[in-house]
Amino acid sequence: MSKYDDLFDEVTADESLFREKGVLDPLAEPDEIHARDAQERELASLLAGVHEGYLPPTVTIYGPPGTGKTLSTRRVCREFASRTDAVAVEYVNLKECRTLFSAANEILFELTGEKKGAYEGLDGVFEGIWEALAEYPEWTVLILDEIDHVQHDSNYDPSDFFYRLLRGEGKLKRGVDLSVWLVSNELLEVDLRLDSRVESAMSDEAVFFPPYGPDELAAVLEPRLERAFREGTVPEEVRDYGVAEAARRWGDARKALTLFRQAGETATERGLDQLTRECLETNLEATEREATVSKLLDLPTNHFLVLTAVTGWDQGGEIKQPVTTADVHSILEGETFPEALQLGERAVRGVLTDLETMGLVETWIDSRGREGRVKQIETTFEPQWVRDNRLRYVEESTYLGADTED
Structure with a gap:
């Protein structure tokens, strides 16, 4: 036997919870469309x-x-x-x-x-x-x-x-x-x-097409979960918890399928004979990050730039949240950003409205006494994720480098 025989033996589960894992592929087309x-x-x-x-x-x-x-x-x-x-x-x-x-x-x-x-x-x-x-x-x-x-x-x-x-x-x-x-x-x-x-x-x-609610997401997921997992390995209460969390956080069927697949892999790696709530919770944060980063990379350039400013990023300084619209505009006018990418205050306000509609930022009005009322802005997710993916955005975004005919 070679080292690869041992390697493959080690990574092959003796008792997998899955019967047909491919059913949980987010890109797989289901036989029936539910809840639409x-x-x-x-x-x-x-x-x-x-x-x-x-x-x-x-x-x-x-x-x-x-x-x-x-x-x-x-x-x-x-x-x-x-x-x-x-x-x-x-x-x-x-x-x-x-x-x-x-x-x-x-x-x-x-x-x-x-x-x-x-x-x-x-x-x-x-x-x-x-x-x-x-x-x-x-x-x-x-x-x-x-x-x-x-x-x-x-x-x-x-x-x-x-x-x-x-x-x-x-x-x-x-x-x-x-x-x-x-x-x-x-x-x-x-x-x-x-x-x-x-x-x-x-x-x-x-x-x-609105986000899926809990009942709609359950209708989409249940037929796939029944095919994907062996009988009796997904308790009803665990399934309902995962569906409810996926609906509350995303309303996205693809992310929900990914969550259950990853949770099933975690349970199998731990040698469990059933999927547990803890397995779902272990993967919720990773799926949340993946969902948010995917949305960030899909943003138009102006929207991503404003998000970098909302995280208070200015020449590598510390993250500062919440920020005001004036703070965002000031950061975008700084030396960090080239003049071609700078936005006026009206444009910044419009982009912030878009970002709030998408659920990426939240705003509220803060009363400062004699200084008046000021709108406060912060991200709805870990702001460090914006910084961690700045270079990836530059490399992968289809909104950059659209200058050449092909």
């Missing part, structure tokens, strides 16, 4: 307009991560298309697209399996898109996921991109009936900043 009946009905009602000769030019599907937006939208659209010869559905994820040119090219690739060279520009890409869609059925539903990652770059802006997509000459000339479904988090309006001509071309159809 109302949203599925809204989506289906919009699609049914085809039978009356109409689909809205755009539909916005929005809500926090892990609330079933993409899964439900893709499933309902594809099931409808499978029953309706006049409708085709295409899905494109734009998260990795760093420019508007690459976003358009990704759409073209989904339609044709080919991409255009940078020398052909956005005009060439859209010409290819319209030529491809002219061969499609009468109606096409184009689902664009992670749409909030679409941003200005050195050559084009989102208004230009969407105007071409919704009102492009090539589309009108060929009589292409296209309905664009935009899947996004709550920052859609903040990030795109579309001009009036594009906003007028976009319909007001929207479907909201």
